[in-house]
Structures are given as C-alpha cells and as structure tokens.
Amino acid sequence: MFQDRLQTLLAPALQTAFQHLFQASIDARTIAFQQTRPEFEGDVTINVFPFLKLSGKGPEQTAQALGEHLQAQVDVVERFNVVKGFLNIVIADRYWSGFLREAAGADILLFPATGRKMMVEYASPNTNKPLHLGHLRNIFLGYSVARILQAAGNEVVKVQVINDRGIHICKSMLAWRKFGQGETPASSGLKGDKLVGKYYVEFDKRYRAEIEALVAGGMAKEEAEKKAPLLLEAQEMLRQWEAGDPDVRALWERMNGWVYDGFNASYARMGVEFDKDYYESRTYVLGKQDVLDGLKKGVFYEKDGAVWVDNTQEGLDEKVLLRRDGTSVYMTQDIGTAIQRFQEYPGLSKLIYTVGNEQDYHFKVLFLILRKLGFPWADELFHLSYGMVDLPSGKMKSREGTVVDADDIMDEMVEEARAKGEELSKLDDFTAEEKARLFEMIGLAALKYFLLKVDPKKRMLFDPAASIDLQGHTGPFIQYTYARIQSLLRKAGSGDAPLGSGPAPALMGEEKAVIKQLHHLPAVLNEAAVRLDPAVLANQTYELVKAYNTFYQSVPVMKEEDAAKRAFRLALSAAVGRTVKKAMWCLGIEVPERM
C-alpha cells in the first residue's frame, strides 16, 4: 500500500506484463513488494503465489516469465532470479547512485504542498495539577504528528485546550485561600503549576479527614462524601465563579496565571509550541444551541425534561446532551467547540484530537452526533487515541503518589545524559553552557524517542530506572550517528570535490544497504502521515542509522585514496545526515553537531 518510488516504477510494468503474458489484468496497487531477504540476491522481491490463478502456470514459470518481461522492459532491472514462488529482482547500481545524487541535493522528506489544512489538538491539561508522564506521551505524539503532516505538505494548526474551570479548580482555590497563607510561586520558590497542584492535594487530604470524622460520627460513607463541608464550600465557590463573583474570579485569574507560567516553562523545555490556545472557560457554553437545533430537527429527543441522543441503532447507547435544568454536559461543549473550529478555519480538512484511549467511547459518540447533525466535515474528525503509560508498579495513581512528574522525568533524563557525557569526556573544549545545552538535547531525545517508538495505540511500560537508556535503539544513538557524520563533513571542508555527474563507482554492499534504507524513508513518511503514526518513522530512521553505522565502521571515507569514491561516500554521508535531521525534526527531536 505504501509503495516507494521504485515500486511505483515497477508496478505498471508488472501490470502490462500480466496483460501481455497471461491476458490478465491486475490492480497495480495489489502487488505486494517486499525487500529481498539478505540470504538471496536481489533488491526487490515479488511473491507470485497470489497470481497463479491468473497466469495458469506454476510458481516458477510465472516468476520466470515476469522476470524476463521486466528485464526486457524496465531499464533499471538488471537481472533476476527465481526461488520457489519468489521473483528476486536486482536493480542496477545506477538507479541507486542516481537516487543518492538526488537525496544529496534536496530534502527527500518534504512533499509537495497538498493545499490541505489540518488542526491537531495535542494537549488538554487541567489547571489544577502539573503535567505528568502521560501528558508527555500525549504531547510528544501529537506534536510529532503535526510535524509529520507538515512535512507531508499540509498546513497544520497546532492547538491545546486548557481545562481552566470547574469544580477541580475550585478545590485548589479553596484550599489555597483557607490554608495557603498567601503563598505564591515567588515566595515559595515553587513552580506555579506545582504550587497550585500542592493545594489540590491539600484539599483532598483535608476533605478525606472530614469524611472520616463524619463517618466516625455515625454518618454513612456515601453521605459523608457528599456532605463534607469542604466539598460544599467548593461547590459554592463554583456557583460564585459562574455568577461572576469578582473576588472568586480574581483569585481564579491569579492562580491560573501561576499555572500557565509553569506550563509554559515545561512546554518550552519540551520544545513544543501552539498556534492557538482554547480555554474551556470560554467554550463551555458552546453547543447548547446546536443541541437545541438538533432537537428541533428531530435528531435528538426529549425525555424527563432532558435532551437525549439515541445511538442504539449504531450499537452505542443513549446519552444525555442537556440536563433537565438545561445545563450542558461535557459532550455538549465538545459538539459546540468542533463546530466553532470549522467556522474559524473554513478550509479545515482534518481535525485530530490527541487524547488517551480511555476516551475512545466519548469520541465515537461525538463524531456520530456531528454526523447526525449533518456536518459534512464530520468524517474528517479523528481521535488519535493512545495507550496509557504504565509504571513497573502498575498504573499511575495520583492518590497513591505514584505519578511521574513531567519536569522531574526530564530532569532525570538530562542528568543521565550528563553523567554519561562527562564519563566519556569527549567534550573538554565545550563551555559549561554548551555542555548544558547538549545534555538537554540528548536527555530530551532519549525521552521523546522512547515514548514515540512504540505504536501509539498500545499501552506501554516506562521503568524510570531502566528506561533511561542512551545506547542501542534510542534517540541518542541516532543523534550520535548524526554528530559523527557532521564531524566527517567538517573534516572534508569545502576542499573535496562534490559528487560529479560522471558514472558513480561500483557500489559496495555497505553503501548500497544505506542507500536502500534512505530510499525507503519517503514511503515511510507517507505511511506515518496517513496512519498518523510517528512510530513507523522512528523505527525506519533507526534502520537507516544502523545501516550507516555499519558502513561507517567498515568503509573508509576521508581515508579513501580514490577521489571519486571519497566524494561518493561523502555525498552519501551528507544525504544521510540531512535526512536523519529532517526525520528527527518530524519526531520533534533535535540533533547536535557534536557529542
């Protein structure tokens, strides 16, 4: 399905081959190409078993006939061999060196503009607690998808939605007002989001104590949970907030301001940014009218004074959209927000929500409702669902204090990078500032790559002790290769002859292996863009870098006497360097010139 350009070249030729040889027509897209396994000679392999019915011949004869036809008709098909039902095709060196010439001069990971505009929502923090490891997966995933879509030629609008209102915020506010004694980020030295989070925890602690006291006094636990004075007070505060009480609003503004300062510091360190922020306090009223309109149109119905949608025909449930008292639920707001976004961005052809898979059902229902309301863009909505990040101890639970804080884990990764970097002591001429910047880059790369290389929809395990790996299949491994290449290029300077237009030297196995990996990368970028999956790109980038390292280790570049060969290998290195940098850019990861 995701053919690279060689496959796109061969497919039509195969199509005509079937026409000529067997008077059969096949869909070029159904041909399954694969990389030839290393134990056989060849670059591309076609399995002919699926075509035996069409050819009416045995596997060997079919493959033989196709091979002969391709060799005669397609310029770059040099020779072929047949093993059982497998047609192994050898592509001429000039094809590979021609591709390299191209890759050396241009960005092969930049596709022509599609003219399409897409919105990616990739963060939706609550303002009552700091960001944690789960947010990191969310943010890195969505950010990378945005970059991938951009590289694939789309215009991308990156947004976050901030859950800045509701009972949870009031809990922090109330606790701060009662027990905070005027503490501020400045007075405490605490990061703003951490300070507010501290009072959220404080609320919970005191609230639990109240419940216990009530239960000890003979009240049932369930009742106590509803009647604890602190909770009642928080609920009252929410009412005051909604009524626009100046004092409550002022406190809310102030504490949210602290949180935003904290978030922005974290975002800056993560290396992400947003084109637009949506605040729930401004959008939570949306959707109500849309639901009432839907009611009028008969898409929804009324029962017990509330407005419902019936999705039982579609295998889902019935769901309330407006409460009996006329107020909104979460779904209502999401309906309104989606509509608003498409009004704001009229050309929008895709809206992607990066949200954990515990909300799979919610988005299924949301998209279905919007389809029922008749919005033509409803089919362009996509829930980029990702699995939870588990700890060795199991699920992260804030109540049990097992949440891994985002800032803390970044610190740890960078610290690990520092320890390793100092140990290797290759950076003696770096200033302290340069070192700090480098270790930051490496630590973040390790973290991002670790979270991105796993299939997004899968639940994954993060072991803080073991996951901080800087060797093997990691971000720093890729960075290291890039840095080595840059070192080579620096040594070459500008004195070395650029890749000439004359015939390239015969390819060595190691060189060809690298070019083939490079050649495959654009198809993988395309796949990543279609599937909205950075993991495939992360893994192919690793394959490329691995092939390059093998080459680097066994084939001399600057030490090569023959100028043409040296130029070719330099060009190869430069192309790999440029492409790796771009691929890592797509993952939101920076690469250093030295390390």
Added chain:
RNA sequence: GACCCCGUAGCUCAGCUGGAUAGAGCACCUGCCUUCUAAGCAGGCGGCCGCAGGUUCGAAUCCUGCCGGGGUCGCCA
C-alpha cells in the same frame, strides 16, 4: 453483564494491507579503539508468536471460541 483495546525472546518493543528459516534493543557471553567520535561495530546465547479450532497452496498476521491483562459504559469531566 455489554462493548472496545492488548497478549511475540528473561525484560522493553518491531513485524500484523496473509508469504521464504519470526526481527531489533536491553541483559548475559566473545572479539574489535597506533585509521574518519567505542553513546559504535562484528558475533554468540535466547521463541509451543497466550491456548484451541477454522479459512488458505501458505497464518504471528484473517475468522470463531476460550484464558489472561487493561479500558469504557453518569443528567461527572
């Protein structure tokens, strides 16, 4: 109870649009720094692809059932 996701080497993960002897990394073992950065390279060890059926010339991959893990089903967000 209903619905959704997941189960591959000791550990973490690729492979899943059906194809050749199922691949990496970590860990463990052996080699390689008087040649371009050893955060590297070469090699070794390690697999009833959860289990049982089915479809197929061919199943880790598709279908069914079961087992195990997780999630979701609120006039919460």
